[in-house]
Amino acid sequence: AQKVTQAQTEISVVEKEDVTLDCVYETRDTTYYLFWYKQPPSGELVFLIRRNSFDEQNEISGRYSWNFQKSTSSFNFTITASQVVDSAVYFCALSEGAGNTPLVFGKGTRLSVIA
Amino acid sequence: DTGVSQNPRHKITKRGQNVTFRCDPISEHNRLYWYRQTLGQGPEFLTYFQNEAQLEKSRLLSDRFSAERPKGSFSTLEIQRTEQGDSAMYLCASSLAGRGGYTFGSGTRLTVV
Numbered sequence: 479a480q481k482v483t484q485a486q487t488e489i490s491v492v493e494k495e496d497v498t499l500d501c502v503y504e505t506r507d508t509t510y511y512l513f514w515y516k517q518p519p520s521g522e523l524v525f526l527i528r529r530n531s532f533d534e535q536n537e538i539s540g541r542y543s544w545n546f547q548k549s550t551s552s553f554n555f556t557i558t559a560s561q562v563v564d565s566a567v568y569f570c571a572l573s574e575g576a577g578n579t580p581l582v583f584g585k586g587t588r589l590s591v592i593a
Numbered sequence: 594d595t596g597v598s599q600n601p602r603h604k605i606t607k608r609g610q611n612v613t614f615r616c617d618p619i620s621e622h623n624r625l626y627w628y629r630q631t632l633g634q635g636p637e638f639l640t641y642f643q644n645e646a647q648l649e650k651s652r653l654l655s656d657r658f659s660a661e662r663p664k665g666s667f668s669t670l671e672i673q674r675t676e677q678g679d680s681a682m683y684l685c686a687s688s689l690a691g692r693g694g695y696t697f698g699s700g701t702r703l704t705v706v
Contacts, residue, residue, distance in 0.1 A: 482635075513694065513695075515697075520699075521682065521699060521700055521702075522697060522698075522699045522700070523636070523684065523686075523697040525694050525695070525696070525697075528693075528694045569635050569636070571635075576691065577690050577691045578624055578688045578689070578690050578691060578692070578693075578695070580626055580638040580641050580649065581626075581628075581636075581638065581686075581695060582638065583635030583636050583637070584635050585633075585634055585635045586633075586634070586635050
């Protein structure tokens with residue numbers, strides 16, 4: 479069965495610090511997709527990244543970067559030079575197969591960035 | 594297209610009453626998903642559709658819950674005889690099968706008193 483574990487429940491950092499959010503997943507499929515979403519206090523889920531199981535290249539987008547390692551079943555997310563606006567709950571999610579099957583989410587990590 | 598729209602944004606109901614939520618997906622998306630999110634938890638899958646066909650229902654979807662997508666466009670989620678444990682945020686998402694990601698609506702927050 480598929481499962482996503484985000485072991486860090488809450489993280490608090492001071493502005494401009496770097497922070498890494500951990501995500502470990504379980505699946506028996508060889509084809510799957512991994513996602514990160516941001517949920518600010520307003521409640522909507524904001525898409526950050528989608529990565530398929532065949533693409534292990536790390537990705538960087540501005541201050542955000544993602545490290546995908548199939549050997550450890552991890553898909554970690556790093557925010558460089560954190561800002562107060564990064565304060566939110568971040569969810570890692572998994573979709574098995576190639577056809578937009580339902581997402582399975584982790585429990586989320588609440589990030590607080592203090593000025 | 595303005596994204597996935599959910600109505601109402603908030604609903605307060607008395608225990609035992611029935612409630613219905615509506616989701617309007619992105620127009621070209623053929624898949625529509627319902628999730629429930631309780632405080633401090635990640636969204637949990639309830640059910641999803643491809644066009645008008647309901648493809649899968651979670652064990653979380655008790656007999657009191659029913660979802661429809663009659664013409665393959667908007668969807669409704671009905672909860673009968675609400676219980677306090679039904680209090681949660683109900684999220685809708687849509688996607689195009691086999692392509693791209695999932696777009697989520699802002700959710701309907703249900704409070705059962």
